[in-house]
Structures are given as structure tokens and as C-alpha cells.
Amino acid sequence: MTSERQKTGTTLNRRQFITGVMKTACGVGLFGLGLGLYSQRASSLPAWAIRPPGAVPEDDFNGACIRCGLCVRDCPFDMLHLAELGQDIPTGTPYFIAREAGCEMCEDIPCVAACPTNALDHALTDIRKADMGLAVLIDQENCIAFQGLRCEVCFNVCPVRGEAITLDMQHNERSGKHARFIPVVHSAHCTGCGKCEEVCILDEAAIKVLPRHLAKGQLGAHYRLGWEQKRQAGEALVTPDAEHRYNLPEGMGYEHGGRGLIEEAAPGQPASPVPDNPLDSLNRKGAL
């Protein structure tokens, strides 16, 4: 506007020039404000969309990724997508949905190798160190392992088998005699690849990959576990452990393993006036 007038030779005083610039600046500023506010909303990644391995933290990712799709093309399993306008995922950025197809954790990580901008960090060379999220056995009411049924599909399909998911045997209270094989995820080994969520046999997966910040709690920084400290230091760091004593009648004791109050056997005497064999009581002669 202003420069055209200058070219055509018409006079342009300082007031007009400044007014013109201010008008343009205001218009562009308003547009920028709108775009900026929209981008705030458009930058948020929903928990069900997972970035490829090596993705830098989400805040940085939306600045680093240039939306070229080279990672999508170099994925041999074709499970990455670029978000389209209108989806809840930042437009043009790569993602995958674990329930549809999890990451196969290729040893050579071709998606990272393809990224021209380090939005997928080239420092990631060991796929087992990838951190796409963290699997969480989120629905313990519907997971059939909790019903005492044998499933263990998530455990068996896990690419870090036996480390990221282990089976914890627990007593089956319902039957009273069986074990429940409970899958337990270990955050130190889980890469968030999503294979467990993909293969979960339920209609809706009971195990789901979540962003780590949603999946993990954190112990207060001041917290110390006494037994860990004791193990490291070789002794208790606070008040030394003293054996607890109950004020009990002579001959009585307390067993912490579950038996509770017990009578200690005096030398030469049976531990209890009630004989071990009930028949002895019944066959005993004399007054009861």
C-alpha cells in the first residue's frame, strides 16, 4: 500500500505513513492472535495417539517436525499416519494408534533414520530405549487374568518379553485352589510400543499405552524407603530396630507370621492343654 504510493510518486506524509503501517500491523496482529490461539488448541496430542519412537517431548515436537511424512514412508509395517486437518492430532504430524497396529520395534529404527529434522531424535539407536509411552493394565475388572482365566497374550506378544511385562502369580480366592497369572508392567523396560494393546483379546483393550506423564505417579523427592536405605548402608539410619515385646502372661507369645497369640511350650510340658489329636480329648476319661 504505502510502497506503491511512493512508487507512483504521490506525496505521502508522515502521518499517512504511520497510520498505514499501524493499520496493517493491527490487522496482521489480530490475525496472528487468532492463529496463535488456534495453534494452542491444535497443538495438543490426545492420549490415544502415540508418536513414533525417538520423538522428542511433545512441546518440542510441534516445533521440530516439518510434517514431511518420511517416517511414515520408511516404516516397513505401514502403521504410521500423518494427521489430517480436522483430526484431534496436530495437523500433518506422525502418529500411530496402538489398538490398530503397534510399533514392531525394528532394530534399525528406519523411521528415526528418515527424519530430516531430529523431531525423531537420531540419538536413539537402541529401540529398547524408546519411550513412546507406557502400557498400563488399566481395567482390572475386565482383564480375564483377574478372573483367574489363563490368557497372557499381552505377556507373550511383548517384544521385551519377560522384562516389560511379567506374570505375577496370586492366590485365586474364588476357587480357593488355583493361581491367577496377573500381568504386571515394568516401566523401566516398557517402550510403549503398544503391541499388548493391539492384541488384547477383549473387545476394548484392558491394557492401554498412555503417555508416561499420565501413567506414572511420582514419590515425593524427600521420600526414603527405610529398608532400601538400610540395605545400602548396612544398618538403619534412624532409630535402630528394637525387637517388639508384648506384655503377655508367662508362656504366651505372639507370632507375626499369622498365627497370632500362641502359648510357648514350657520345657517338659505340652504346648497346649488341648492335645494335638482331638480324639484324645474325646476318649479322655473323667469329667470334661
Added chain:
Amino acid sequence: MNAFPGQTARAEQGWLKAHKWLLLRRASQLGLLAVFLLGPLAGIWIVTGNLSASLTMGVLPLTDPLLLAQSMLSGAWPIASGLIGALIVLVFYALVGGRVFCSWVCPVNLVTDLAAWLGRRLDIRAGGRISRDLRYWLLGLVLLFPLATGVIVWEYVNPVSMAHRGLIFGMGWGWTLLLAVFLYDLFVVRRGWCGHLCPVGAFYGLIGVKPAVRVAAAGRARCDDCMDCFNICPEPQVIKPALKGAAQGIGPLIGDIHCTNCGRCIDVCSKDVFRFTLGYRRRPDIAPRASGGDGAKTVASGTDVPIPGRASS
């Protein structure tokens, strides 16, 4: 005056001559799209990626320098192939003309050319006036966002990458942006997007300050003022100094950075006023003044006669 630009050229020299550069340009635009689409549609992977960054035959990396600049302003550091790719693109467009990207590569050009064609056909006068300098304001905004917020905000609405990525990876609602650009060009401001607002075009224009390939109004003495070139040109302001500047001592070379080298002026001119010239063959009469910072101010030291021997085409 012609009913439509190029009418006389078509009648006198044939349809093919009056559309030569247009056809070549469409072949370039659609051919590039086809090469990108061969992979996903036919499984023939010559090129992977999109205009933002691509890999050709597994060896040639190409990166959009404006996008890479935004990525780097947000604090990311690209790998070597990303940088090399951007450098190749920069050098290429610096040589052939920055805005060659706009008229020979960019998919949005198909949309805005359609709007311009339809506007002429249906005689729709999109009379809105905005400054052609707005694109530089937007370019500033585009670069400011990643610096200030750490997010490539422009990519949420950029119709250029949206169109190309959409065709290859899935459009979603991206077509609404293209429709908006189309309607804006057709009804609000003539050549409103590419010629006034697009910061991508502004960036590529800045790359091509001194390109080797330029259009010259070498035969401007023959101009019969039919106005066809002004009517067809997406950036008509670039023509006037070269075509009508003989009296002011301005050379016939179109030196404005916003000339997209689309060649439509060459097509529609029945007097063969315009032609492509290569920098190293420029005769003194069409060479820009060496000291001139502004390419538009070129000096004529000779006469405006047609140059024998075609420099390019």
C-alpha cells in the same frame, strides 16, 4: 482489445503457441504431483515424502528451506541431509528464479489459476484491494511464531503444504482451506492469495533476487498496447518497468523478484515481445545494471531490437 488475453495470439499463431508455456507449466506441476503419487497409488517409489521434505531415489534429499528455518527457529537442529536438502533447494531457486516454485511446482497455483481463469471467463471483478506487501508481514509472523512459541504454527493453516501433503497422505478437511483460497481469489481480491498474501511465495521471491533465468520484454518496441500481458500476469506490476520503461532508461529485463517466470506473457503476446533469457547470455541491452540493488531498475544501453538466437526454451 481482446475478449480474453491471448485471443489475437491464438488466432494469428495458433492455440499451441498461445499456450506453450502454460502447457509446460501444467506438465511440470502435474508431473511432479504424479511422481509423488506414484508411490502411494501404484507402489512405485521414486520419491518419498512431500514438498516439506522428500527423498528421491533414496539419495537426493530436498527440504523446504522456509519450513526448515521455522523448525530451527523453534530450537531443533536438523541432520545433515535435512540441511543439504534445503541448500539444494535454495541454490536451485536462486538460479532459476525464486518464484518459479510458485508457478511451476506449487499445487495451490492450480487452484488460484483456475480462480483467475474463471474470473476472466465469467467477468467477475474481484475488486478488493490489499497491499502486495502484506505477504512480508505474514512471512514475519510465520517466522516469529516458532521463535516465540516453539511451535510451527503456520503449518496448521498453510494451504501450500496442506494441499500437497493432503493429496499424498490424506486431505481430511484440508480442502476447505483450498476452497477458501479459491473463493477469495475469485470474489474478493484478484490473485489475492499468491499475489498478495502467501508468505511461502514471499520467501521464495526473496531467494530469487538475482536469478539466471528471467523474462525480458526484448521486443518491447513492437508492443501494440493490447494489455493482454497485464491481464494474464499474476503479478502485473512487474511488467510495466520492463515493457514501458524505455523512455526512462529502464532495460527490458523483468527484474522484479515477484515475477514467477510463468511465461504466460510470452504465450499471450501476439507480437512476440517477451522471451526467456539466460543470465550468462544477456546482451548489454537487457542486462541489469550491476550496481542496482533493485532488479526493477535496469538500464538500457542499446536499442530494443529482437535478439537473434533463442537463449532458452
